[in-house]
Amino acid sequence: MSITYLEAIREAQSKALADDPNVFIYGQDIGAFGGAFKATKGLYEKFPDRVRDAPISEDAMIGAAVGAAIEGMRPIIEMQFADFSSVAFNQIVNQAATHYWRTGIPCPITVRLPSGGTPGSGPFHSQCMETIYAHYPGTVVMTPATVEDAYSMLLDAVAIDDPVLFCEHKFLYYHLKADALPKRALPPGRARIARSGRHATVVTYSAMVHEALRAAESLQADGYEIEVVDLRCVKPLDMDTVLGSVARTGRVLALGEAFPWGGVTAEVISRVASEGFHLLDAAPARLNARDTPIPYHPDLWRFHRPTASSVESAIRNLIRD
Amino acid sequence: MADLATQTVDSDLNLSHAFPEAFRWMVLARTFEDKIASIYRSGKIVGGVYVGRGQEAFSVALTSPLRPGHDVYSPLIRDMAGRAAFGEPLLEAARSYMGSALSASIGRDGNVHRGNPKEGIPTMISHLGAMISVVAGMLLARRLKGTLGDAVGATCIGDGATSTGAVHEALNMASVEKLPLILAIANNQFAYSTPTSSQFACADLVDRASAYGIEGISVDGTDLADCLRGFAEATRRARSGGGPQIVVGKLLRLAGHGEHDDATYVPETMRCSEIGQDCLLKARQHMLTEGWASEADCADIEKQATLAVEKAIATAGSEETPDPYAHDWNALSSEAFRNQEDAP
Secondary structure, X not given: OOEEHHHHHHHHHHHHHHHOOOEEEEEOOOOOOOOOOOOOOOHHHHOOOOEEEOOOOHHHHHHHHHHHHHOOOEEEEEOOXXXXXXXXXXXXXHHHHHHHHHHOOOOOOEEEEEEOOXXXXXXXXXXXXXXXXXXXXXXXXXXXXXXXXHHHHHHHHHHOOOOEEEEEEHHHOOOOEEOOOOOOOOOOOOOEEEEOOOOEEEEEOOOHHHHHHHHHHHHHOOOOOEEEEEOOEEEOOOHHHHHHHHHHHOOEEEEOOOOOXXXXXXXXXXXXXXXXXXXXXXXXXXXXXXXXXXXXXHHHHHHHOOOHHHHHHHHHHHHHO | OEEXXXXXXXXXXXXXXXXXXXXXXXXXXXXXXXXXXXXXXXXOOOOOXXXXXXXXXXXXXXXXXXXXXXXXXXXXXXXXXXXXXXXXXXXXXXXXXXXXXXXXXXXXXXXXXXXXXXXXXXXXOOOOOHHHHHHHHHHHHHHHHOOOOOOOEEEEEEOHHHHXXXXXXXXXXXXXXXXXXXXXXXXXXXXXXXXXXXXXXXXXXXXXXXXXXXXXEEEEOOOHHHHHHHHHHHHHHHXXXXXXXXXXXEOOOOXXXXXXXXXXXXXXXXXXXXXXXXXXXXHHHHHHHHOOOOHHHHHHHHHHHHHHHHHHHHHHHHOOOOOOOOOOOOOOOOHHHOOOOOOO
């Protein structure tokens, strides 16, 4: 048996719906149609009341999720694309993320954000929103890179009593496969060492984990052993694992697919510099997408986002330093 | 759209009971907010003070047919009268303004940002129109859980908020889901300083109801009896499966947007017009005319309100204020994530 990243997301939702009658899914085209990416295919047939089509009203979808959470439910909201969550920005950061702080009443909502670029998707169907939401207090931001994490972390997200932004990567939906769903997993908020090494650390998350692993494999041929840290959650940020790795390697590259100004990679570098300056043998490095909107043409797109090749170059520069 | 003056109203409204009850809450709200405004001007309340002067009749009438503990009510900034009538303890209101550590938000938010979500009273955010979908979600949740019964959800906005996308999205969604949601739209003629002529171009906000496939009622917001009749009917329709309702009240805010605002942008002719009438004075006169209260009874209601307000504010003002050193600075409730994200 083999299961894809997308199927893992579907299976996790199916299990969440089956295990807890307070779970429901709300989003556009997710009912009988099964969702734009088929992440809810077949779920409406099993849970007709709790897999509900929403009007194209992202703001109202999140507002309704907060209301349902107040009433003790655990809604999962599917944004058709992460990009469109900008319409719901107010409800996410001002309503949901402040709710516990203002009232003492937790707000257990999960917002699924089909994130990241795929060839031909262009400026409005490719964005990575993790930085935006991680900036606000009161959020948990998950960025699973593996089939196993897509499954176990989505179940974690539903179980967590706080608003979770679940950034699932569209590029991984179909081609990333695992043999089986995991029985056990790391707790949310804990990073993992995706590959061990001693010459440099790449701290990354989501689809970029795989670009980093390919770059590390390529550098292996030249005798370089590159450690890859998969953050899994960008918020909370597991600095213990990051600093532990930097202590072993003395060099760090923070890698992300999001835009370069500020963001997760800047946060990682900032914390390594302030908390682990003494561990560093070279200036910490960052690699992100270019500082332009995301291009449509596949050739431009591949040049816009970090790839195994650009990651490899960045690591070579870091090691040479 | 329906004009109640020209149609039979089939609700169980007993005006001789509901009106005096509502009047008491109006008196209490006005007395409380006058006092709060006075304390604000003395510099002892920081931040903003936003009062419902002139909107008490419309505010209280929304909650009059509601059942606390059964229905959902999401008040907005000019809803002191509705909050009191829906059962909010006066001390809670006083604590919120006075910054008591015992306030529901333990000093994390203040003034009108107070509620009791577990009792069906969500806590408003400042972004206008954002609470309507929250109320819709509460009703949807109850329907999914099979606990909705004949409960309804009610909330309020002003003329300015009707221009937001959030209102459109939420009303449309509530209508698609046929939720028992009542939206009170207080057309108080100004959104801060912006007149309705710069806010919307339709003849009357109630005309928008048909665009959502819902029912709308217009009331005279200065007239408590008319407000009570309008909301009684809207609530009856919502309770009996009629889907969302809007009730538009025409009135004038008899105060600034906040107490920092002298509202000089309101033309004198408007102040002196029909909509500029004080709903509280009108209601008081109606009490006397109908024989529901004597002058002495009204004076007693006002005196009792003053005593209650003095007591609540004195109590709240003597309570501890939040201690930043002992404060819980966690924005997440999950135990596993606490004390992780404080600034390095």
